[in-house]
Amino acid sequence: MTAPAAAPRKPIILTVDDDPAVSRAVARDLRRKYAETYRIVRAENGPDALDTLRELKLRGDTVAVFVADYRMPAMSGIEFLEAAMDLYPMARRVLLTAYADTHAAIDAINVVDLDHYLLKPWDPPEEKLYPVIDALLEAWNADGGHPMPNTKIIGHRYSRRSSEVREFLASNRLPYHWIFADDDEGHRLLEAAGLDDRALPVVITETGEPLVDPSNTELAGRLGLSTEPRADFYDLAVIGGGPGGLAAAVYGASEGLRTVLIEAVATGGQAGQSSRIENYLGFPDGVRGDQLADRARRQAEKFSADLITTREAVALELHGNTRTIRFADGGSLDCRSVVLATGVSYRELDADGCHSRDGDDSSLIGRGVYYGAATYVAAECEDQEVYVVGGANSAGQAAMNLARKAARVHLVVRGPSLEASMSYYLIQQIEATPNIEVHTNTRVCRAFGGEGLENLTLIDGTTNQTTDVGCTQLFIFIGAQPRTDWLPDAIARDDRGFVLSGPDLKPDSGWPLDRPPHHLETSVPGVFVAGDVRAESAKRVAAAVGEGSMAVMFVHRYLAET
Known part of the structure; x- marks a missing residue:
């Protein structure tokens, strides 16, 4: 006799609040609406919640939404969410705040990529709680709810086409796992597919099919995007x-x-x-x-x-x-x-190493030089000094995002100030961010390196003096x-x-x-x-x-x- 299949485990909504009465109220309201599809787990402080998350991770459970109170002893809600992101990066994040803490909640948007903040009390939940959670759960489910996607990209860290494939999947919200070809896992997967590191990039689909240097159209078709109109x-x-x-x-x-x-x-x-x-x-x-x-x-x-x-x-x-x-x-x-x-x-920067001219082997585009804020690269700038070129909103938003991980972000601006082209709110945020340094009257005239970007040459527009600086990541936003x-x-x-x-x-x-x-x-x-x-x-x-x-x-x- 065949044993019945085990019922799939429900994804989890985890709440953290140090006030027992509030904690019970949050869990009660969430269970009332979501208990049929989700498991509601509550904790009364950040460290206990993190211990719970580690146990859930070991058991293979998934977490869809975190709901954390801002003011808690030992660990604030922001500190908890920042740590929780390392365990469940796909989970949506909600911060509970009192009216007096609204400013801190807004600041948390840039610290932990907060999805929403809720003012306490939220009564009635039908109007103030459930619509927020509904939207976050819908977005989480649309992303697949998988912390580790099965689609794999094996590529070279200094390959322009590898960068293009990663950016294509990321821009189309197709989750993937990036593997360097020279890592042990990369060697193992290439060997299993009967390939070597000359055939890069390689995309391995969820069915295990290897695609060697696939076109964007081939990728779209194999990964579920629509590429053909249904009518003439x-x-x-x-x-x-x-x-x-x-x-x-x-x-x-x-x-x-x-x-x-x-x-x-x-x-x-x-x-x-x-x-x-x-x-x-x-x-x-x-x-x-x-x-x-x-x-x-x-x-x-x-x-x-x-x-x-x-x-x-x-x-x-x-x-x-x-x-x-x-x-x-x-x-x-x-x-x-x-x-x-x-x-x-994006308009190309008139600087050596930053052009996409055909046959130009010196181009470093996709090998440390990026037009726009490549969504996958920002996560790889931890503890690095990175440079952003441009003085408009897109450059300012990229600088703020990169500053979360990078040791220092250098914003290079050709003009005398940011006021002419950047929104006031962004200028304020940049001025308040200690690891962003703005270089006005400055431009990049050269990017150079071996396999990837290693150095930049900056020129001062006032004195015409040039300076070489070390840099492995350059993001360019200079108009369109x-x-x-x-x-x-x-x-x-x-x-x-x-x-x-x-x-x-x-x-x-x-x-x-x-x-x-x-x-x-x-x-x-x-x-x-x-x-x-x-x-x-x-x-x-x-x-x-x-x-x-x-x-x-x-x-x-x-x-x-x-």
């Missing part, structure tokens, strides 16, 4: 998966349009790489860029929008009222209207350029390549209709633009979201006319 014809095609494109997809699909979103790499765009967006409406404690992108993606899918990745649009053809989008792989689809939300790409070279000449652009629309269109732009163009309509009727790629856009997440949703209103007007 759509009412609306959105090109670009940043905040503007995601907003257009959500509003288009929710209002009944057959909608497809086309993204070349990963939804979220540059905003999806932001470590913390703190000035976005409705998120007083800030939101990580990847969290915002993931929620928007799931929202678009809920309304039945098709989201396809690793498909690069290379041509837009105009056939009467039909628009044809052609892809780099030879495929195509037709649609009645288009929203261009392709965003911008639009991705519009592939568009037809009929779509008017400004001198820098940004797309003109609505009242910004010039008399000689070739507008063909008697009516004036709608506000976000380009010089081609039925083709609209939203977000950073639009000329004179605000270059803010909220502005891109607003334009993406507003573009759909004009799409409806256009479709009604045709």
Whole structure:
């Protein structure tokens, strides 16, 4: 007789509060709503809670959410969460605070990557507790709830393609385990697959299949991302998966349009790489860029929008009222209207070693030099001195994120101060962070090293004096350029390549209709633009979201006319 299979163990919600009455109340409210699916475990101080977590880890249990009180003896809630992250990095984190401790809770956002803070008392829980926990559990489940993913990447620490594969998976929120090819585990896995370290990077899927230097499209297909549209014809095609494109997809699909979103790499765009967006409406404690992108993606899918990745649009053809989008792989689809939300790409630094020129063996991109804050690299900067180039918000957010692990972060700014291009709240945070040093009137003129980045040459813009400094990680944020070279000449652009629309269109732009163009309509009727790629856009997440949703209103007007 076969023994019945053991019931799977429930994931855990762990609460920590030194006040027994409050501790019981928290556990009671959580059990009332979540006991059927989750096990509620409570502790009355931080050290006991950590002992419990170590036992859970040994038994193979998973923890979904931590709920910790801020003021506790021996170990504060922030100190507990910081230690707990080492054991269960995927668990969501909530801090319980009194009104007087709100400022400390906000500070904790940057210390322990806090997901939420709750003011005590939260009565009634139906309004103030459960919606918060529901959202965190949904996000945790979307990530798979697995602290150690089964997908493995074996690569070289100084390989640009290995870096690109890691960044692709991280940007698409596909968990993986990174293994250096020269480590014992790397040797063992390569040998088991019948490969050697000349075949890198190697991705081993959860089924054990080794993929040698796979393309992004192959990775997407094998790891569950959608790469093919489900139809040949759509009412609306959105090109670009940043905040503007995601907003257009959500509003288009929710209002009944057959909608497809086309993204070349990963939804979220540059905003999806932001470590913390703190000035976005409705998120007083800030939101990580990847969290915002993931929620928007799931929202678009809920309304039945098709989201396809690793498909690069290379041509837009105009056939009467039909628009044809052609892809780099030879495929195509037709649609009645288009929203261009392709965003911008990072502008390259004019410095030796920082170019992506083909055949340039001296380029250190992906080998210590990174455009943007590569999501996987930040965790590998512990106790290092790292450099960030740029004076706008993206550079400031990256510096704050890196300062959590790095020994010192050097922010290199060409101008005389940060005030001209960075938000005031970020400047305040940087000034209050002791291990961030700002170098104004300074630029990087050279990056050099052997297998990877080893040194930088800095030049003082006032004295022209140069200085060589040791550096193994350089992150660059020096502005952006639009991705519009592939568009037809009929779509008017400004001198820098940004797309003109609505009242910004010039008399000689070739507008063909008697009516004036709608506000976000380009010089081609039925083709609209939203977000950073639009000329004179605000270059803010909220502005891109607003334009993406507003573009759909004009799409409806256009479709009604045709």
